[in-house]
Amino acid sequence: MTLTDLKADIGRLKADLTGEVLTVEDTHFEGARAVWNAAVTEQPLLIVLPKNTRDVVKTVQFAQQHTLPLSVRGGGHDWAGRAITANGILINLRRMSQVEVNAGQKTALVQGGATGIEVSRATEKYKLVAVTPTLGEVGFTGWTLGGGYGPLSPSLGLGVDNVISAELVLADGTIRTASAQENPELFWAIRGGGGNFGVVTSLQVRLHEAKPLLSGMILFRESDAQVVLQKHNQLMATAPNELAVSAGMMFGPDGQPVVFLMPFWFGEQSVGKRYLEHMKQFAEPVQAQVGLMTYSDMLDFQSSFNQQGLHWVIQTRWLPSLEEDQIRILIQAVNQATSPRLFINMHHFHGAPTTVGENETPFPMRKPHYMVEIIAWEETKEAHNSQHYQQWASRVSEKLKNGAYPGGYANLLGPAETEQISQAYGQNLARLQQAKRTYDPGKVFNGIAIPSR
Incomplete structure (x- = not known):
């Protein structure tokens, strides 16, 4: 089907919506289409920028009436490009990004297009915090629906653990509320099953009292990597819930590999300072910039390490521990790299989310572990030749496989990682597949992958 075939119907859709309908002829079509990973080049036929749930309903109905593929873009940070289906309709939710805080009940109603930093800035006015992504520009809803690791997770749980309810538009255009009381099976499915069941137009989430946050960056020489990562592993084995750390290896501004520790202490300052000082003593730091900051400032700091418009490749593994x-x-992966545009990041999972049963949500990995991100990118914005980077990331992932738990973090698994995807939900897979058949039998929505039977 072409735009010419749909011209009259598109005109009626435009007249029926409060939001905007874009075709390729519109000047800001590409801006509404673009996602964080410039390697994603699929072109939708139409882009709809709804302003309310009614607009979403009308768009879903239009797609069904014309048998057009449908995809949903929240923050636009999904590296695998699942937000865009070629020659279909893209629902871009960024104009639905309002965050309403109920300070008395310590909850927030977050529309589907809001980002992590927008949630944080809305809640900090009330001295409250939400569990958010580590990077401020990541879409809050998409991140949450896939699990939601974040700097406050050891203290307050995963993103999915803080969802109270959701509003969805299903494939037939009906609006459903999903909560523990209403449509409980749908509520179970969306908390880790991703955007596979409908357009999530809003989430109601728990908020928590803000506490002092100590964060920053500690860098060590690559020659100290073995001892630093060993000591980091020893620390995290008994780390309190107040302490989260991202650790890994990257290349510094001078092109030399370094080991980094990014601590996040959410609690009593005096205790946190002792932990951070202890971490500085793992070896002689090349750089140590840590201190008190607001949660929003921390998210902005983290976002400085990511740049939109480049070509990205990501692989992921779950490691029980960092053994020798x-x-x-x-270390070998970084030493053998032929480009400085490589990055390995590890989030340690412990504390509050481990108290949730592995069957309580589709997200099954509730044991302490490291979620490893193996990341590579190309600087060029004009041409895409990711073969070298993909091969490097795949080699590292394959070498880590023997010591890893089966599966991996579904939010980061690309569509080609079929073996990991088949194991990502553990014993929850059959129930999740049944929920998909119940709520989206026509497979209209394709978020993070759920294996078919």
Whole structure:
């Protein structure tokens, strides 16, 4: 079907919506289409920028009436490009990004297009915080629906653990509320099953009292990587819930590899300072910039390490621990790199989210572990030749496989990682597949992958 075939119907759709309908002829079509990973080049036929749930309903109905593929873009940060289906309709939710805080009940109603930093800035006015992504520009809803690791997770749980309810538009255009009381099976499915069941137009989430946050960056020489990562592993084995740390290896501004620790202390300052000082003593730091900051400032700081419009490749593994073999693989991976545009980041999972049963949500990995991100990118914005980067990331992932838990973080698994995807939901897979058949039998929505039977 072409735009010419749909011209009259598109005109009626435009007249029926409060929001905007874009075709390729519109000057800001590309801006509404673009996502964080410039390697994603699929072109939709139409882009709809709804302003309210009614607009979403009308768009879903239009897509169904014309048998057009449908996709949903929230923050636009999904590296695998699942937000865009070629020759279909893209629902871009960024104009639905309002965050309404109920300070008395310590809840927030977050529309589907809001980003993590928008949620944080809305809640900090009331001295409250939400569990958010580590990067401020990441879409809050998409991140939440896939699980939601974040700097406050050890203290307050995953993103999915803080969802109270959701509003969805299903494939037939009906609006459903999903909560523990209403449509409980749908509520179970969306908390880790991703955007596979409908357009999530809003989430109601728990908020928490804000506490002092100590964060920043500690860098060590690559020659100290073995000892630093060993000591980091020892620390995280008994780390309190107040302490989250992202750790890994990257290349510094001078092109030399470095080891980094990014601590996040959410609690009593005096205790946190002792932990951060202890981390500085793992070896002689090349740089140590840590201190008190607001949660929003921390998200902005983290976002400075990511740039939109480049070509990105990501692989992921769940590691039970950082043993000598795994540390050696990581060091070798960086030493053998032929480009400085490589990055390995590890989030340690412990504390509050481990108290949730593995069957309570589709997200099954509730044991302490490291979620490893193996990341590579190209600087060029004009041409895409990711083969070298993909091969490097795949080699590192394959070498880590023997010591890893099965599966991996579904939010980061690309469509080609079929083996990991098949194991990502553990014993929850059959129930999740049944929920998909119940709520989206026509497979209209395709978020993070759910294997078919």
